[in-house]
Amino acid sequence: MITTSSAKNAFNKFKGKAEKAVHRSLDQHVKLAVTGLSGSGKTAFITALVKHLTSQATDKNLPFFDVMQQQRHIATKIVPQQALTIPTFDYPKALSALLPLEGQPHWPASTERINTLRLAIKYRSNAGLRGHFAPQSTLYLDIIDYPGEWLLDLPMLEQSYQQWSEQQYALLQCSPRVEKSQPFLTALSELDLTAPVDENALSAIATHYQTLLVSLKQDTKLAMLQPGRMLMPGELQGAPLLLFFPVAQANDKVVAGSNLAHLQKRFYAYVKEVVKPFYTQHFRNFDRQIVLVDVLSALNEGPETLQEQGDVIKQLLVHFNYGETGFLKRLFKPNIDKLLFAANKSDHISSAHHKDLALLLDSLVHEQSNHLKFDGVKIETMAMSSIMATMPKQVVEQGKTLNCIYGKPLSESQWLTYLPPQPPMRMLNKDEWPSHGFEFLSFAPMPSPDKQLKHIRLDHVMQYLLGDKLT
Ligand SMILES: Nc1nc2c(ncn2[C@@H]2O[C@H](COP(=O)(O)OP(=O)(O)O)[C@@H](O)[C@H]2O)c(=O)[nH]1
Ligand SMILES: [Mg+2]
Structure with a gap:
């Protein structure tokens, strides 16, 4: 008896140690870079990401994020960052702008420098060795917010x-x-x-x-x-x-x-x-990259601006395509293996047209990426909204159902029901451009009595960028 129990004890001790060892080695680190030109929605995106992971992390709220859907998420919290030379993303300030204790919500003030925030995501692994030995794992997620304008300087190096x-x-x-x-x-x-x-x-x-x-x-x-x-x-x-x-x-x-x-x-x-220092100190260390694209604002401006958005994407793709460019490969050896282009602010159009927006961005990205050979880099496009600032509203007019949106435009003092134009499904040239152009309105964030944020497809974004790291 004694032998058995001491053997059991020894085994338990061993198992505890092994668990700890496996546990430690299973803790993972991911550097997720968030970029886009100023005004594309980086601050809002990071605020929403942190809010949904730290306090709205349910399968109901994030159904397409596997770790949530499979109820394996335990808890996510903000932990001290490791990079000591980069300012911290001011999450409390951004959140209190969107969900103020009193007064009307407003968009957080824009920041124009690189900043970062670290999350520890505690979860249960779903199978195999991990499931057996390590009931819990932690993913340390470094989120790095940097201006897309910096990325566009890259060609100057050559x-x-x-x-x-x-x-x-x-x-x-x-x-x-x-x-x-x-x-x-x-x-x-x-x-x-x-x-x-x-x-x-x-x-x-x-x-x-x-x-x-x-x-x-x-x-x-x-x-x-x-x-x-x-x-x-x-x-x-x-x-x-x-x-x-x-x-x-x-x-x-x-x-x-x-x-x-x-x-x-x-x-x-x-x-x-x-x-150069931006690329050597930061860019080449990123694991995953989301590029936020404000396609609707580009459509508001006209064909030249939309064309230039396409050109910029082309230029970026060339530089992510490091397998092809010898010079850059030597210099940077980027780590990025997943790249997501997201057409943001899709709450500015009716849900019936989200697909068109996604197709338009896809045409900008794939038109360019088709002839590039990507070495182990996955590229995806999506239409999403970090923060829903409007509500869908159907209006029947002369027997026809119109898919409108309801909210408070930034330029107005009144709330209104508005029928947004349909975005084109592909790049239009000057001759094809509608003579009256496009006019998509921008909206103020909606008040939220229960202090919860709403999103459109943020869970799809999370699954694409992080899902495989949380299995
Ligand atoms: N409707 C809506 N508007 C957004 C969203 N994200 C950003 N915006 C708008 O875009 C502006 C710029 O966003 P911000 O996050 O500061 O962009 P940044 O300069 O890239 O950090 C905000 O002030 C909002 O007006 C979103 O998810 N939905
Ligand atoms: Mg910002």
């Missing part, structure tokens, strides 16, 4: 100042940029590139260029605007390495100490000190 300059200068000659570029082009025409450097003149023209980029961003929602940090310089505002711009002829012989020599020097310093 360009000379002359190449970059020619490309950007040519863009400024075309509509819709040309309408706004005159003040910059006039100031530039007065600069003698071969003259000895005049720091004040360079600063003044750089200010014109920055004003131009900022107004293009605001008024046309164009995406291809470089250098990205000029749009949101933060602590780099005024730093000489940001004070450069494209010129008409960068190929003249560069005279040492001239204006041109200085512009060239600043361009290379920007690439070395700003662009």
